[in-house]
Amino acid sequence: MGNNTIKTDICVIGGGSAGLSIAAGAVQMGADTVLVEAGKMGGDCLNYGCVPSKALLTAGKVARTWKKSSQFGVTYTKPEVDFHKVHDHVKAVIADIEPHDSVERFESLGVTVIQAPGAFVDGKTLKAGDVTIQARRFVIATGSRAMIPPIEGIGDVPFLTNESVFDLTDLPKKIIIVGGGPIGCELGQAFRNLGSEVSIVEMATIMPKDDPELVSVIRNRLEDDGISFLEQTKVLAARKSSEGVSLRVEVNGKEREIAGTHLLLAAGRVPNLEKLNLEAAGIRYERQGINVDKGLRTSNRKVYAAGDVTGGYQFTHMAAYDAGIIIRNALFRLPAKVSYNAVPWVTYTDPELAHVGLSEADAKKQKIEHKILNWSFADNDRARAERRTEGKIKVITTLKGKILGASIVGLQAGELILPWGLALSKGLKIGDMANVIAPYPTLSEVSKRVAGSYYTESLFSDRVKKVVRFLVKFG
Ligand SMILES: Cc1cc2nc3c(=O)[nH]c(=O)nc-3n(C[C@H](O)[C@H](O)[C@H](O)COP(=O)(O)OP(=O)(O)OC[C@H]3O[C@@H](n4cnc5c(N)ncnc54)[C@H](O)[C@@H]3O)c2cc1C
Numbered sequence: 001m002g003n004n005t006i007k008t009d010i011c012v013i014g015g016g017s018a019g020l021s022i023a024a025g026a027v028q029m030g031a032d033t034v035l036v037e038a039g040k041m042g043g044d045c046l047n048y049g050c051v052p053s054k055a056l057l058t059a060g061k062v063a064r065t066w067k068k069s070s071q072f073g074v075t076y077t078k079p080e081v082d083f084h085k086v087h088d089h090v091k092a093v094i095a096d097i098e099p100h101d102s103v104e105r106f107e108s109l110g111v112t113v114i115q116a117p118g119a120f121v122d123g124k125t126l127k128a129g130d131v132t133i134q135a136r137r138f139v140i141a142t143g144s145r146a147m148i149p150p151i152e153g154i155g156d157v158p159f160l161t162n163e164s165v166f167d168l169t170d171l172p173k174k175i176i177i178v179g180g181g182p183i184g185c186e187l188g189q190a191f192r193n194l195g196s197e198v199s200i201v202e203m204a205t206i207m208p209k210d211d212p213e214l215v216s217v218i219r220n221r222l223e224d225d226g227i228s229f230l231e232q233t234k235v236l237a238a239r240k241s242s243e244g245v246s247l248r249v250e251v252n253g254k255e256r257e258i259a260g261t262h263l264l265l266a267a268g269r270v271p272n273l274e275k276l277n278l279e280a281a282g283i284r285y286e287r288q289g290i291n292v293d294k295g296l297r298t299s300n301r302k303v304y305a306a307g308d309v310t311g312g313y314q315f316t317h318m319a320a321y322d323a324g325i326i327i328r329n330a331l332f333r334l335p336a337k338v339s340y341n342a343v344p345w346v347t348y349t350d351p352e353l354a355h356v357g358l359s360e361a362d363a364k365k366q367k368i369e370h371k372i373l374n375w376s377f378a379d380n381d382r383a384r385a386e387r388r389t390e391g392k393i394k395v396i397t398t399l400k401g402k403i404l405g406a407s408i409v410g411l412q413a414g415e416l417i418l419p420w421g422l423a424l425s426k427g428l429k430i431g432d433m434a435n436v437i438a439p440y441p442t443l444s445e446v447s448k449r450v451a452g453s454y455y456t457e458s459l460f461s462d463r464v465k466k467v468v469r470f471l472v473k474f475g
């Protein structure tokens with residue numbers, strides 16, 4: 001064994017949301033920890049995902065707020081967008097968060113960081129650059145990347161993905177986005193608000209993982225803002241054009257061409273696993289990701305996998321959740337298992353769409369007898385004052401009022417979803433939410449009011465009226 005061999009308790013492969021959480025947790029709990037990262041520390045979320053997309057969306061929101069300001073009696077001149085400066089703002093936000101995820105910080109915590117791609121040699125050995133690592137436990141947290149859809153000619157046209165789009169320093173004049181999931185809708189809105197012409201081409205319907213009734217609020221708003229949607233549309237071929245790029249698409253059995261200066265691919269993700277030499281370590285995987293059990297263990301009992309690479313819920317908060325499960329299993333040898341009954345997600349369009357737990361479609365599919373409760377933002381005084389009455393909350397309960405899930409579309413929906421996640425994880429009933437005292441005037445009142453609607457029918461029934469009439473006689 002040469003000098004470049006390290007023996008360690010735990011070796012984490014990938015320094016993104018999942019890997020960094022595991023490495024920081026493990027080292028602070030006293031385990032010898034090695035972290036192997038091939039690219040930028042912080043992974044997709046910091047460099048090419050959550051952080052730059054939210055920073056770009058914020059710039060777009062500011063531009064739009066100005067455009068809409070006259071309804072409040074405040075008039076500004078037309079906002080001027082200097083996209084070089086927008087780009088600098090996005091990069092500055094990344095730079096602000098970067099130190100938290102840096103090699104320096106992790107080394108100061110005591111983690112040995114190796115900046116090279118890792119690949120398994122056998123079931124207990126990894127090679128990264130010229131370093132050989134033998135670890136009691138490995139964690140694969142190598143994330144995912146944009147899927148390049150099999151479109152004829154795609155290899156011959158310039159296209160952007162989430163890895164290159166935040167490097168643009170000039171505003172795209174006309175951007176075509178393939179894929180109407182959260183990436184397509186968030187970035188589509190950001191570019192539209194900043195002044196680009198935007199077309200979103202989606203083979204199914206936009207945001208297919210969310211409740212269609214709530215998605216329609218997002219669709220209407222984005223269409224009002226000028227985004228053109230081509231849903232149920234098949235992309236047949238791509239070619240270069242004088243303007244930039246042209247797509248041949250099929251809608252309702254008819255073919256047509258759409259042209260743009262830029263093309264962004266946001267059609268889903270593929271796991272980063274080809275370079276890991278998983279076969280050598282006896283680790284089984286499928287096209288969507290590495291196979292794991294409920295303890296996030298792979299088919300090699302010394303190896304765990306976390307985050308996007310497992311092909312499960314691809315969110316930063318779920319990568320962090322996985323990290324907690326693995327730390328309990330690998331370090332404390334506790335039989336921790338994942339539970340997905342209270343997984344939240346938010347799409348940060350404006351208005352936002354947030355969800356946790358079961359949807360109406362899930363309840364129907366699972367044949368659960370349920371009740372649907374609805375409340376509109378139009379009945380909320382704060383939403384009225386903000387002139388943001390588009391939006392609603394929809395809650396699914398059992399017939400006896402146990403909370404099963406909630407979806408919210410509207411201003412700050414992402415901030416409003418948390419109590420519903422808590423309710424689900426604690427097995428609360430709708431009466432618990434109805435009895436909470438909500439400060440007035442807040443958007444949070446929609447949660448109390450929707451919960452209260454569970455009782456409306458019985459509370460204002462003839463029977464209750466009779467009882468009250470009887471009791472008041474004794475006042
Ligand atoms: C545009 C966009 C916006 C998003 N917005 C949100 C959001 O608002 N909220 C949210 O919750 N989620 C969001 N996500 C999803 C979120 O970014 C991912 O779920 C999260 O980053 C997954 O973390 P991870 O640790 O699994 O992978 P990553 O963060 O991608 O980290 C994986 C790391 O592994 C490294 N690596 C790969 N192969 C090797 C190898 N062989 N050896 C060593 N290192 C390797 C990579 O370089 C990378 O740094 C967004 C994603 C995108 C693309």
Ligand SMILES: NC(=O)c1ccc[n+]([C@@H]2O[C@H](COP(=O)([O-])OP(=O)(O)OC[C@H]3O[C@@H](n4cnc5c(N)ncnc54)[C@H](O)[C@@H]3O)[C@@H](O)[C@H]2O)c1
Nearest residue numbers: 149179180181182183184202203204266267268314346347
């Ligand atoms: N706010 C957030 O939390 C957030 C934001 C962005 C991304 N993410 C995460 O990143 C993941 C990836 O995002 P995404 O939007 O790329 O993926 P996605 O899988 O959620 O959506 C991709 C969309 O592209 C469509 N599509 C696929 N192939 C196509 C084709 N050839 N032509 C037209 N449409 C096609 C699909 O029908 C789907 O609606 C998300 O699932 C999510 O987990 C989260």
